[in-house]
Amino acid sequence: MVSKNLLPPLTLYRQLLRAHRKLPPSLRLLGDDYVKSEFRRHQNITNPIHIVGFLSEWQSYLEEIKQQSKLESTEEIKFGKKIELEDLEKFSDQQLGQLYELRNETKVVISKPKKSEKIT
DSSP, rough: OOOOOOHHHHHHHHHHHHHHHGSOOHHHHHHHHHHHHHHTTTTTTTHHHHHHHHHHHHHHHHHHHHHHOOOOOOOOOOOOOOOOOHHHHOOOHHHHHHHHHHHHHHHHHHHSTTTOOOOO
């Protein structure tokens, strides 16, 4: 849940990149690139409704990542969450396309063997 007060954009941006330090290296790289491109893409937005929506969603994501990275277990931590159908229905065609591309890129990153692993 997002707190009432939204973080300023630059503060939020920096906190997102810091939170990504706790991600596995491949996911960190993907996440950092995505955050950077989204903030760059939205830096000239002037519509207050879009700005508040953008910052709210990224702040919600930040809180989710912080919560997930606090979990300690003997098995590998799973990052991310399922998107509810009612939320998916609100997405534009462009957003759905972007989500599909992100999903495919995530699968590629996750399926790559780690440098420490040897392929036999």
